[in-house]
Amino acid sequence: MAAHPYELPLLFQPDFARLSPHAATARERSRSWATEMGLLDRRGTRIWDEPAFESMRIALLAAYCHPDTSPEELDLLTGWHAWRLWLADHVRLVPERPARAYLDGLARFTPEGSARVPAPADPGERALAELWARTVPGTSPGWRRRFAAGTRVLVRGLLRERDLLAGGRVPNPIEYVALRRGSGTASWAAGLIEHALAAELPAEIAGTRPIGMLLDAFADAVHLCGDLYSYRGEGAPGNGVVVLERxxxxxxxxxxxxxxxxxxxRLRRFENTALTELPALMEEHGLDAEQRMRVVRFVRGLREYQAGCREWHERCGRRTEPPRPAPSATVPSATVPSATVPSATVPSATVPSATAPTATVPPAAVAVTAVPAVTAVPGTVPAQAQGAVPAQAPGAATPSRAQGPALLWAPGDAPQPIPGAVVTPGFPFLLPDFHMPWTVRLNPHHAAAHRASRAWADEMGMVGATGGLWSGDRFEAMEFARWCAMTNPGAPAELLELMALWFTWVLALGDHFVAEHHARADLVAARLFAGRLPLFMPLDGGATPEPGGCVERGLADLWARTAPHLPPGRRSGLRDEVLACCAGNLWQLGNSVRRRIPDPIDYIETSRAAKGAGGLGARLLLVIQRLELPDELLDSDSMRELRRAWADHIGLVNDIVSYRLETEVERQPNNGVLTVGSFLGCDLQTAVDIVNDQLTACVRSFERIVRDDLARGAEVAAYVEGLRDWMCGNIAWHVGNRRYLDPGARAVPRVPRNTGLPPGLVSAAPAPSDQGLQASRDRVAT
Incomplete structure (x- = not known):
């Protein structure tokens, strides 16, 4: 077998791997179990034979990743890992089978309640049914729901990975990370860790963002480690080294x-979250001592899994022989005060690495990166973390940085364009050609909607008044109603007006957080403000308190206009989405106050709510189109995936166009281009191109779901057409609008070649004045 074309880099590892004393017994039992289930002989197709099974040493994987479990529990965990690896090879090696129907059918064997499972028809179903029956006794309904949902995500992720591999398309790095979170082992194995250590997460915190951030960082670190070892054994969609290389x-x-x-x-992010976010989370939810110990054991189990999985890669030949080790190196350690969540390192039972050098640093040393007063360390690239762009060609490689991309945003330094690079007027980079296969249309009632939205904004106090957010000329230049007319070209006049008012309010909400709370770094006041918003959306139509500002006044008015025409279920759903939009803005404010550059995947997911395009926009679209799609269809996996692709496209277009406003004027880290550049350590133009590539992937994913997964029907077709109109209209408005350009810029940006936009749809509005958000800018500058 050909040697790797690179030397294995120095691997940072906060903990040593430990081996379960029951490893040998688990190996013997796993071979007998796999034979009994039929995994080693599938009627001649032979996905696995016994030598292949032995070479993978799956029992060794379980013994390293779960070193403290009983012999019976280790047998169960070994079976789960064997089933997952067998399923991945089944999907990869048997493409002619109707994989989609088969994988969807596996959900029948992980019922959340007491439903009986059908008779298994093949080894994969037989093994899954047997494992589920042994796993669920003694578990809570919440854990069963989460683990069953995680198994469905794993199955769908394997299918998406297979489709991508078959198509021969190399994903962009951000798309790849998201893909691996779905198809990789680590995200799904977190549920097994809860089971193995009797460390079931308390229901109060299981779905919170800090837990999600912890699990995402854990999964990314595990998967990227595997990529370094499996370079020769996987295709482009399944290996991060190949993805970045190409x-x-x-x-x-x-x-x-x-x-x-x-x-x-990602390891640094994991440790930072465990040491700084989890103690506050447990305190916030009032967990008792027993619940807190479960969380501690869970974090310890995640650390053990990370170290054990790396050690297994050293000793196992599932994909290929390991690459050559690099010369030994050392990484200086640091110390910080002890934290609530301790390290899981057990020095008395450590196992030295078989091949690769490892830089072991106490987990506490990693947490220093979260302290606001961080000084640049040799080997890091602070300018990139701050958004500044090195003088290098787009896509050129930067030197390896032993500590990885920086986590902190330094708001004193505004991003700069690449010296000498060609840029689009008004932007610090070359605006990309957005892929858009549909043609934008303009609603004929746009002028009336604009007059109505301006009058409403004046009445609510959003424009020109004391405490207002915008000056009159800035409001006119931003043309909110024109955005609604482009994204809803078929809406009748009265409903287009309602949509214009709602999204004027959404933009006012975002600008309120920037002008009132971001400049003062006032999270307490922001939380108090967010806590009042439900009072202005009474589900029973009751009275509301006196509004304290233009945002509260506008929400009360919109609720009175909209809620009476909705059935109770849709009414509560609309309220939930409004609150989710506010929560997304709170999360972004927290990033700004802590100067924390978010993980791009986490950022993209939160932006769906914060920018109003995700749940809120999808619900308002149903109102505008007067559609009565059933809840079971709207909540189906296919429809959720469709809405995610749509919402991500809406948000990422905004991130490209608003880069200068958000990073230079508002000086906040909540921008997709910035998060991608920091995460990958690449220059600004490359980050823009990667985000644009992700936009193209969103369009392709949208069309694939419509073609392959969605139910047919006139109302579904109308809803899909409405989402398409929204995507192409959103590009047209952003490209031609002056909201996000520097107030001094005079040039109108070019229209991308592939949008199909008539020249007349590009705004010729004058540049906005220096009023409106100027007060916020002045406060930040001082």
Whole structure:
């Protein structure tokens, strides 16, 4: 077998791997179990034979990843890992089988309640049914729901990965990370860790954002570590080294170093979250001592899994022989005060690495990166973390950084364009050509909607008044109603007006957080403000308190206009989405106050709510189109995935166009281009191109779901057409609008070639005045 074309980078590992004393017994039992289930002989197709099974050493994987479990529990965990790896090879090696129907059918064997499972028809179903029956006794309904949902995500992720591999398309790095979170083992295995250590997460915190951030960082670190070892054994969609090598146009060594940087960054994020976010989370939810110990054991189990999985890669030949180790190196450690969540390192039972060098640093040392007063350390690239762009060509590789991409945003330094690079007027980069296969249309009632929205904004106090958010000329230049007319070209006049008012309010909400709370770094006042909003959306139509400002006044008015025409279920759903939009803005404010650059995947997911396009926009679209789609269809996996692709496209277009406003004027880290650049350590233009590539992936995913997964029907077709109109109209408005350009810019940006936009749809509005958000800018500057 050919050797790897790179030396394995120095691997940062906060903990040593430990081996269960029951490893040998688990190995013997796993072989007998796999034979009994039929995993080693599938009627001649032979996905696995016994030598292949033995070479993978799956029992060793379980013994390293779960070193403190009983012999019976280790047998169960070994079976789960064997089933997952067998399923991945089944999907990869048997493409002619109707994989979609088969994988969807596996959900029947993980019922959340007491439903009986059908008779299994093949080894995969037989093994899953047997494992589920042994796993669920003694578990709570909440854990069963989460683990069953995680198994469905895993199955769908394997299918998406197979489709991508079959199509031969190399995903962009951000798309790849999201793909691996679905198809990789680690995200799903977190549920097994809860079971193995009797560390079931309390229901109060299981679905919270800090737990999600912890699990995402854990999964990314595990998957990227595997990529460094499996370079020769996987295709482009399944290996991060190949993805970076091809997408960034660099050599394998540089790509491997970059993957190692990302892995280090994700380990740092994991430790930072465990040491700083979880104690506050447990305190906030009032967990008792027993619940807190479960959380501690869970974090310990995640650390053990990370270390054990790396050790298994060293000793196992599932994909290929390991790459050559790099020369030994050391990483200086640091110390901080002890934290609530302790390290899981057990020095008395450590197992030295078989091949690769490892830089072991106490977990506490990693947490220093979260302290606001951080000084640049040799080997890091602070300018990139701050958004500044090095003087290098787009896509050029940067030197390897032992500590990974930086986590902190330094608002004193505004991003700069690449010296000498060609840029679009008004932007610090070349605006990309957005892929858009549909043609924008303009609603004929746009002028009336604009007059109504301006009068309403004046009445609510959003424009020109004391405590207002915008000056009159700025409001006119932003043309909110024109955005609604482009995104809803078929809406009748009265409903287009309602949509214009709602999204004037959404933009006012976002600008309120920037003008009132971001400048003062006042999270307490922001939470108090958010806590009052439900009072202005009474589900029973009751009275509301006196509004305290233009945002509260506008919400009370909109609720009175909208809620009476909705059935009770849709009414509560609309309220939930409004609150989710506010919560997303709160999360972004927290990033700004803490100067924390978010993980791009976490950022994208939160932006669906914060920018109003995700749940709120989808619900309002149903109102505008007067559609009565059943809840079971709207809540189906296919429809959820469709809405995610749509909402991500809406938000990422905004991130490209608003980059200068958000990073230079508002000086906040909540921008998709910035998060991608920091996460990958690449220059500004490359980050823009990656975000644009993700936009293209969203359109392709949208069309694939419509073609392959959605139910047919006139109302579904109308809803899909409405989402398409929204995507192409959103690009047209952003490209031609002056809201996000520097107030001094005079040039109108070009229209991308592939949008199909008539020249007349590009706004010729004058540049907005220096009023409106100027007060916020002045406060930030001082």
């Amino acid at each position: 997408f960034l146009g660099c050599d394998p060594q540089t790509a491997a170093d970059r993957v190692n940087d990302l892995r280090t960054s």
